[in-house]
Amino acid sequence: MRKKIAIKIDVDTKRGYEQGVPNMLDVFQKHGIKASFFFSMGPDNSGKAIRRIFRKGFLAKMLRTKAPATYGLKTMLYGTVLPAPLIVGPNPAPFLRAIADGHDCGIHCWDHVYWQDKLPVLSEAKIREHLTKACNLFEKLAHQKPRFCGAPGWQTTYKSLKVQQTMGFDFCSDVRGYAPFYPVVEGQEFLPVQIPGTLLTMDEVLGIMGVTEDNIVDYWLKNCDKPWNVFTIHAETEGLAKISILDDFIAKARLQGFEFVLLKEGKKLPNIKKCRIYAGYLPGRAGTVALQSDPLN
Ligand SMILES: [Zn+2]
Incomplete structure (x- = not known):
């Protein structure tokens, strides 16, 4: 059986949405492949992310990844000096x-x-309010309900999983790990199935472990070493200044015999196990993210 890669695109900002998404759609069209998009539906408050400057490793990462050049000055002021614009609704x-x-x-x-930034202190009601607003706008524009969601910054809590469970999603992709799994938190099992990202992202590896823009595609493909691989990219980076890296990745993966599939194909894999979700660290990323444990069964 051919090894598979599912591309997961996170759309975080207005600029990434308006410019990065169309660029990526052109690249996918050129290669004749389909991918799975996760849209930030409401306001772009990117400027407020500067609060994370007090978090371990954030400043070093911003400098290492040249964040101002990647995101643009305007984006870095949204929600502070400039008002936060809505991302999807107006366009x-x-x-x-x-x-x-x-x-x-x-x-x-x-x-x-x-x-x-706030999830650990959010009530179930607040989490539900935000997800419902996103789902309602999605449905209004697309005339269909969203079938999946993926948490920003791979941040989950017991409460967020509990709310997501009631929203009728086919799967969620809130976690970093190695294979699709049924999540267990604080001893409780949740639905739906989690389909985690399996590769480190560009901002995590660029500039460390000897990875450069010239060899990052080979680095990623070397790490697509399982039958099922989930490659997470961002509209703000691989959709804009780094679009040629995305193009190159797809071309080289094809040559190496990989098949590109939708994330939801992960639901069909055999022997999906139960795993715990826990907060842990990844190389090149500030703060903790939700990680997949070893199988419990
Ligand atoms: Zn995101």
Whole structure:
């Protein structure tokens, strides 16, 4: 059986949405492949992410990845000096084109920075309010309900999983790990199945472990060493300044015999195990993310 790669695209900002998404759709069209998009549906509060400057490793990462050049000055002021603009509502065209092109589209969040920075203190009611706003706008524009969601910054809590469980998703992709699994938190099992990202992202590896823009594609493909691989990319990076790296990755993966599939194909894999979700560290990333444990059964 051919080894598979599912591309997961996180759309975090207005700039990534308006410019990065169309660029990526062109690249996918050129190669004739389909991917899975996760849209931040509400306000772009990117400027507020600067609060994370007090978090271990954040400043070093911002400098190492040249964040101001990647995101643009305007994006870095949204929600502080500049008001936070809505991302999808005022300009549904990129969102609707992704659906029309046959890609699988779902929810990333309503407000990325709010979720990523505040989730541990949010009530179930607040989490539900945000997810419901994102789902309602999705449904209004697409005339269909979103079938999946993926948490910003891979941040989950017992409460967020409990709310997501009630929202009728086919799967969620909130976690970093190695294979699809049924999540267990604080001894409780949750649905739906989690389909985790398996590769380190560009901002995590670029500039460390000897990885450069010239060899990052080979680094990623070497790490697609399992039958099932999930490659997470961002509209703000691989959709804009690094679009040629995405193009190159797809071309080389094809040559090496990989098949590109939608994330939801992960649900069909045999022997999906139960695993715990726990907060842990990844190389090159500030703060903790939700990680998949070894199998419990
Ligand atoms: Zn994101």
